Amino acid sequence: MPEVTPPSVEMPSGKDAGYENFPVGSWLLPAKLRPHIAVFYRFARAIDDIADSPDLTPEDKVERLKGFEKALLGGESEDPAYLTAHKMRRSLADTGVTPRHCQDLIAAFIQDVTKLRYKDWDDLMGYCLLSAAPVGRYLLDIHGGSRDGYGPSDALCAALQVINHLQDCRDDYRQLDRVYLPMDWMAAEGALVEDLDAGACSPSLRAVIDRMIRGVDGLMPQARMLAGGLRSRRLAMESAAIVNIAESLSDLLRRRDPLGPKRIKLTKAGYVRCVLRGVLSVMF
Numbered sequence: 001m002p003e004v005t006p007p008s009v010e011m012p013s014g015k016d017a018g019y020e021n022f023p024v025g026s027w028l029l030p031a032k033l034r035p036h037i038a039v040f041y042r043f044a045r046a047i048d049d050i051a052d053s054p055d056l057t058p059e060d061k062v063e064r065l066k067g068f069e070k071a072l073l074g075g076e077s078e079d080p081a082y083l084t085a086h087k088m089r090r091s092l093a094d095t096g097v098t099p100r101h102c103q104d105l106i107a108a109f110i111q112d113v114t115k116l117r118y119k120d121w122d123d124l125m126g127y128c129l130l131s132a133a134p135v136g137r138y139l140l141d142i143h144g145g146s147r148d149g150y151g152p153s154d155a156l157c158a159a160l161q162v163i164n165h166l167q168d169c170r171d172d173y174r175q176l177d178r179v180y181l182p183m184d185w186m187a188a189e190g191a192l193v194e195d196l197d198a199g200a201c202s203p204s205l206r207a208v209i210d211r212m213i214r215g216v217d218g219l220m221p222q223a224r225m226l227a228g229g230l231r232s233r234r235l236a237m238e239s240a241a242i243v244n245i246a247e248s249l250s251d252l253l254r255r256r257d258p259l260g261p262k263r264i265k266l267t268k269a270g271y272v273r274c275v276l277r278g279v280l281s282v283m284f
Contacts, residue, residue: 009064009081010046011053028238028279033142036091040138043068043088044105051109054175061113069106072099097141101134108134116177120184121215125158127180132161139235148229156223156243159216163249166209170196170259185211201257209258216250227282241278248274 029037050056050064071085092099108131118124136153140146146153165172165180172178173196186193189211191204201209224243227236245266252264266274 008083009050009067010084011049011056012046026238026275028234028241028275030143030232030234033095036095036142037139039087039091040102040135043084043102044135046084047106047109051112052176058113062110065106065110065113069103072102072106095142097138101138101141104130104134112178117179117183118181120182124162124180124182128158128161129154132157140230143230143232143235145231146226146229147231148225152222152224152226152229153239155219156226156239156246159219159223159246159250160242162212162216162219163246163253166212166253166258167249167264169209173197181208181212196259198259199261201259205259206257209253213250213254216246220247220250227278233282237279237282239278240281241275244274244278245271 047065047068050061050068053061056064067079067082068085071079071082072089074089088102089099091097092102108127111127111130115127118127133150133154136157137150140150140153162180169179169181172180173193179193179196181191181193181196185191185208189204189207191202191208195202195205198205220243223246226243227240230236230239248266248270249264252266256264258264
């Protein structure tokens with residue numbers, strides 16, 4: 001008998017760990033935790049792909065995302081369509097980590113479906129608190145926490161999220177009509193959302209992007225405190241590497257046009273340098 005693939009509500013985008021700005025499940029992390037972190041990443045990727053799918057209606061997206069939450073909390077424990085959520089629920093039970101972080105991600109992606117513009121920087125930071133901070137908070141919890149609480153992790157995750165928004169600003173607008181650039185800054189600089197459809201940044205749009213990079217710069221002093229407060233030395237190494245990645249990407253975005261022909265990202269050599277510098281900074 002041929003193997004039957006169970007039905008699924010997922011909409012795989014083809015994006016994998018190589019697309020992210022941070023090392024997913026890297027060798028720096030304890031081997032016993034990597035399978036759980038992989039389950040968490042798979043869960044986050046699945047719900048993100050649903051929110052970003054061009055083939056689903058907004059109503060269908062919200063229904064599927066709410067189904068993920070119900071399965072995560074045990075309400076659909078037998079439905080094979082939500083297998084990824086079932087695996088996440090079992091992982092959380094094994095590790096004792098709260099489902100709150102996963103629920104916040106679901107709330108963020110429902111917001112992605114229903115909210116396409118952000119009025120100001122604080123509005124965007126509120127979104128990052130749901131869409132990015134839960135990733136860092138989950139990693140902190142599964143590694144024993146931080147003496148400094150969630151604050152430094154939240155700052156780093158928000159910085160990475162804004163960087164990602166800038167890397168993908170044209171695609172987000174073209175494919176999903178989503179704009180994460182603060183509307184008050186757009187108005188103040190005389191930029192239009194239609195400017196995102198061009199082949200290069202207009203001076204006004206460039207001014208908005210530069211303001212966002214300065215916003216990232218404002219987050220980094222707190223983010224740099226992260227590694228020093230962590231109870232896990234391995235996670236401290238990972239965190240220091242990610243801080244270096246964020247700073248390097250910010251520098252690239254400062255010098256290059258995110259509307260250019262190629263997505264702005266680190267080279268493999270640049271990525272390795274960031275990781276090695278992070279490891280060595282914690283070791284020595």
